[in-house]
Amino acid sequence: MDIKAIIQKLYDTNDASREELLYLLDNIDDDSKKFLIDKAYKTRYKYFKNTVFMRGLIEISSYCKKDCLYCGLRRSNKNAQRYRLDVDDIVECAKRGDELGYKTIVLQGGEDAFYTDEKMIQIIKAIKKELPNNALTLSIGERSYDSYKKLYEAGADRFLLRHESATKSLYESIHNNESFEERIRCLRNLKEIGFQAGAGFMVGLPNQTNEDLVNDLRFIKELEPAMCGIGPFIPHKDTPLRDCSAGTIEKTVILLAITRLLLPKVLLPATTALSSIDSNGRNEGLRAGANVIMPNLSPMSVRKKYSLYNNKAFILDEDAEYRDSIEEKLKEAGFELVVSRGDNPDFI
Numbered sequence: 001m002d003i004k005a006i007i008q009k010l011y012d013t014n015d016a017s018r019e020e021l022l023y024l025l026d027n028i029d030d031d032s033k034k035f036l037i038d039k040a041y042k043t044r045y046k047y048f049k050n051t052v053f054m055r056g057l058i059e060i061s062s063y064c065k066k067d068c069l070y071c072g073l074r075r076s077n078k079n080a081q082r083y084r085l086d087v088d089d090i091v092e093c094a095k096r097g098d099e100l101g102y103k104t105i106v107l108q109g110g111e112d113a114f115y116t117d118e119k120m121i122q123i124i125k126a127i128k129k130e131l132p133n134n135a136l137t138l139s140i141g142e143r144s145y146d147s148y149k150k151l152y153e154a155g156a157d158r159f160l161l162r163h164e165s166a167t168k169s170l171y172e173s174i175h176n177n178e179s180f181e182e183r184i185r186c187l188r189n190l191k192e193i194g195f196q197a198g199a200g201f202m203v204g205l206p207n208q209t210n211e212d213l214v215n216d217l218r219f220i221k222e223l224e225p226a227m228c229g230i231g232p233f234i235p236h237k238d239t240p241l242r243d244c245s246a247g248t249i250e251k252t253v254i255l256l257a258i259t260r261l262l263l264p265k266v267l268l269p270a271t272t273a274l275s276s277i278d279s280n281g282r283n284e285g286l287r288a289g290a291n292v293i294m295p296n297l298s299p300m301s302v303r304k305k306y307s308l309y310n311n312k313a314f315i316l317d318e319d320a321e322y323r324d325s326i327e328e329k330l331k332e333a334g335f336e337l338v339v340s341r342g343d344n345p346d347f348i
């Protein structure tokens, strides 16, 4: 097989077989990586030019009933500092975000029983009453079909639920007693209900092979999510995976670029995790086809408590100054920050 021919095929047809994707991941070198990133950037440019969408992330709870082996919020982590935000705090953050130009708010948190359907509906309606033209994204884990439907009907627009790994055995090895099938069912339910749904996976998980990553790529190609969150795995000191190596920027960037080619219109963040392993992570991600950034809008008092992994980037950057400095840095790197909801073009 010829590696550049595979990349060209990805560019021309937005598809490649399992065998071709595996060959690409197994054999990519500096020269072909440059070719891949160039094609991914051209594809991004076709639909989004050089623009970057901005989401304001509010981390609503560090309580979690789950025990994912990789995550600092897992329920067995006795050192985790727990907090939760209620309606008024969340609406305050969302309004401050709106003033700074964040026209999408993302509410993310552990799976916390405090956030019943009634509570979430109250939060969604309160935000939508204040900011009717802004988009609202939820990322609060697995719930029943009926629950997701109620949240959608209350006004939530998008839902992020990374599939984490599309290989059942790998998924189960990092999720104590959790069902892989249930995770996938949740994602399909979100799509069916009408959310702009987001899947996604970590790169560099312990024992992850290129075959596993090909499973992720084929899975997202088949699911066609509106959004896809791809970031490196980073160990957290109070989890069973504390001594494992983090994913690399090189590999994550390759996966972002291939994803852009497979799903040309997808909303693809350059994640905080990517910036956390490399100070140039955001720019490298954007150059490889990412088109979204998600700065933190959580109250300063809780930021350190939302600790998923070690050495999280930008943790104490002030919102207002930070917003200006992002715009400046993006401009220097050739990108333009846009103040808009930033929907997937297929949902406009």
Ligand code: SAM
Pocket: 070, 071, 072, 073, 108, 109, 110, 111, 139, 140, 141, 142, 160, 161, 162, 164, 201, 202, 231, 232, 233, 234, 235, 236, 273, 308, 309
């Ligand atoms: N609890 C919800 C869930 O799991 O879908 C949403 C919040 S969870 C903290 C958001 C994402 O953080 C997860 O989907 C996972 O991919 C990522 N994450 C957690 N621990 C991580 C780690 N150690 N390294 C990189 N990403 C991590």
Ligand code: SF4
Pocket: 064, 065, 066, 067, 068, 071, 072, 073, 074, 075, 109, 110, 111, 141
């Ligand atoms: Fe909870 Fe999400 Fe962390 Fe898993 S990844 S422990 S579900 S917050």
